[in-house]
Amino acid sequence: MTDQAYNFAYLDEQTKRMIRRAILKGLAIPGYQVPFASREMPMPYGWGTGGVQVSAAILTPDDTFKVIDQGADDTTNAVSIRSFFERTAGVATTTATSAASVIQTRHRIPEEPLTEDQILVYQVPIPEPLRFLEPRESETRKMHSLEEYGLMHVKLYEDISRHGHIATSYAYPVKVEERYVMDPSPIPKFDNPKLGDMAAIQLFGAGREQRIYALPPYTQVVSLDFEDHPFEATKADQVCGLCGATDSYLDEVIVDDAGGRLFCCSDTDYCTARRAQGHQGPAFLDSEAVA
Amino acid sequence: MLADALAGGFDTPATQSAHAFRSVMEAMARPGAIQGIQGGAPPAPLSVAAGTVLLTLCDTDTPIYLAGKADHSDVRAWLAFHTGAPLTGPSHAMFAIGDWDALMPLSSYPIGTSEYPDRSTTLIVECAELEANGTTLRGPGINSKAMLSLPETRAFQDNRALFPLGLDFIFTCGDRLAALPRSTVVSRSHGEAAPAQGAF
Ligand SMILES: [Zn+2]
Numbered sequence: 001m002t003d004q005a006y007n008f009a010y011l012d013e014q015t016k017r018m019i020r021r022a023i024l025k026g027l028a029i030p031g032y033q034v035p036f037a038s039r040e041m042p043m044p045y046g047w048g049t050g051g052v053q054v055s056a057a058i059l060t061p062d063d064t065f066k067v068i069d070q071g072a073d074d075t076t077n078a079v080s081i082r083s084f085f086e087r088t089a090g091v092a093t094t095t096a097t098s099a100a101s102v103i104q105t106r107h108r109i110p111e112e113p114l115t116e117d118q119i120l121v122y123q124v125p126i127p128e129p130l131r132f133l134e135p136r137e138s139e140t141r142k143m144h145s146l147e148e149y150g151l152m153h154v155k156l157y158e159d160i161s162r163h164g165h166i167a168t169s170y171a172y173p174v175k176v177e178e179r180y181v182m183d184p185s186p187i188p189k190f191d192n193p194k195l196g197d198m199a200a201i202q203l204f205g206a207g208r209e210q211r212i213y214a215l216p217p218y219t220q221v222v223s224l225d226f227e228d229h230p231f232e233a234t235k236a237d238q239v240c241g242l243c244g245a246t247d248s249y250l251d252e253v254i255v256d257d258a259g260g261r262l263f264c265c266s267d268t269d270y271c272t273a274r275r276a277q278g279h280q281g282p283a284f285l286d287s288e289a290v291a
Numbered sequence: 292m293l294a295d296a297l298a299g300g301f302d303t304p305a306t307q308s309a310h311a312f313r314s315v316m317e318a319m320a321r322p323g324a325i326q327g328i329q330g331g332a333p334p335a336p337l338s339v340a341a342g343t344v345l346l347t348l349c350d351t352d353t354p355i356y357l358a359g360k361a362d363h364s365d366v367r368a369w370l371a372f373h374t375g376a377p378l379t380g381p382s383h384a385m386f387a388i389g390d391w392d393a394l395m396p397l398s399s400y401p402i403g404t405s406e407y408p409d410r411s412t413t414l415i416v417e418c419a420e421l422e423a424n425g426t427t428l429r430g431p432g433i434n435s436k437a438m439l440s441l442p443e444t445r446a447f448q449d450n451r452a453l454f455p456l457g458l459d460f461i462f463t464c465g466d467r468l469a470a471l472p473r474s475t476v477v478s479r480s481h482g483e484a485a486p487a488q489g490a491f
Contacts, residue, residue: 008305017350020312021385024348025409027319028459028472030431034409058316060309145405177431177474179455199434201320216320216432216474 009056009089015039019057019212023203026214031176032144033127033211041207043084047077048123050205051104052084054212055121058203059085059102064092066100071108071249071266078106097269107170109191111248111270114200116217122185124206127213129173129183149181152224160229169234174221181224182213189223190235190249196221238263241283243274296368299332301346311347318461318470323428323437325421325469334365340463341388341415342369348413349374349386356384359393361417381412388415391442397449402456411473413459416442421464430475438480439469447477 007013015037022036041049059065065085069078073095081104082093094100097110106123114120130140133151143149152173159167166172172189174196176182184195185204195202195215202215215221225231236250241262248270250263262283265271301307307330314328333342349355355376357366370376381387381399394414403411418440425440426447439462441447450457450473457473471477 008309013304013308014350014352016308016312017348018352020316021348021353022409023316024319024413024459025411027316027432028474029408029455030474032408032455035407058309058313060313061306062310141406201316214320218434219431 007088008061009059009085010041011039011053011056015053016057019053022212023054023057023214026203026212027201027216029180030215030219031174031180031182031213033213036210036212038207038210043080046125048081048104048106048205049207050209050212051106051121051123051207052081052205053207054203054205055081055085055102055104056089058119058121059089059091061090063089063101064094064099065089066094066097066103067105068103068108068110068267068269069106071110071251072268074268095269096273097267107186107188108249108266109187109194111245111265111267113194114198116199118200120198120200120202122187122202122204124183124185124204124211125208126171127183127204127206127209127211129171129181144180147179149175152181153226156224157226160226166225166229166231172231173224175224176215177220178222182221188235188249189231190233192221192223192231193233236263239281240265240271240274241281243271243279244281245271245274245279295334295365296372299334299342299369300373301330304346308347311343314468315344315347315461315470318468319432319459319472321432321437322430322471322475323423323433323439323469325423325439325467327466328468329466334363334369336360336363336417337366337369337388338417338463339466340468341417343466344415344461344463344468345370345376345386345388346373349376351375351377353385354379354383356381356387356389356412358387358389361389361393384412386413386415388417390417397446397458400458402453402458405456408455408457411456411458413461415461415463418442418462418464421462421467421469425480427478427480428471428475429478432472433475439471441471441477444477444479447471447475451476 022034026034067078067082069075097112102119104121170186204213223231242264248265251266255262314326318326331343331346400412422440428437460471
């Protein structure tokens, strides 16, 4: 049931048309940031209003919607966006990655490979990968138009000379189809290889900065790197304490008052599904050994 | 007639336009993939697909160019009532609609600027046929390759050469559509004869 006090998916039809036109141009020019007139949403900017507006423009009542925040479905932010669209668009919701037709995300790409029947919507805080080099929008726009990406490489190389490796571990810049340098939003660089050649459509929405950009399926996406320092999709060199996964991105969490620490999957649906299949991580083996 | 102009819009605009947009988005995201689309009932000569795309994307902010037979008084009245979109010539069109020949020459449409390549025309091309054969498509959105019956090859190669500037195309036929964004690399399929030299 939708709440009739709202428009379908909250936004009025004219706003949705404007966002839809921006999405189409974004898909036609992969990695290019399309300006759009962002609307006030009934939530603060930090809560992913760009992603929410993109979701509002693409959802149909037939969709099954999932929201993840840092990989988890149960944070305040994820729960509130999910219930927002349950109420305003009447969509079914899920926490299972494979059951979702539209997934809105902040800071992660699900571990489970997405399919052609799915759409991934990113909440983007800062869409401009060149922003830290040049604060003026007029200048960064010019740099993109001229493919002036040398400074970006210099910045990454400074990391190498200072740290011995590229220290950027989130929002690691990528080049799309050998043309536009794009900010993949603050996903860990562990997720960067999933951006390219993905079967699902990827849409990026930045509310405060009023930008929409997109990656069509099967698009070439390359993380910037150097011959002598190739890109590495790093993660903690541990296994998940709960499900034993060796291939998933891990968060380090404090588990007790004594400051005990545990590495576990950041993608909670992935971890839950593995445990349901009977996989068990060393955290359980340890406790059995103690008992 | 006024009564005709009032008919043929969406009965439930919010959900019908949402479904229709998903068809258009899937088409633009997957060049060459043919999608069904419905909801609009435009006057002749517009197809259901073309009329539904216009209802879904157009309003007072989107100047439309009606080319050739599409520039019909019934179409004008219908668009005015359901979209409020201003009519214009090709050089100011955000959307253009018509048969391929009527839409020519492509050089008359805006292709965007180097800083705003999105400010370019989307052409809705009414086609007598729309099939997954003829021309080979490669590029973003396409897993290896796709096939689509395009009205010609050369114009799309020239358009691709402008990337990231360029025009984007939606091909409509009955209640189906497919799209070809500027990013797609188009080549004549094996076995199709090359045009004779000097044909132009
Ligand atoms: Zn796990």
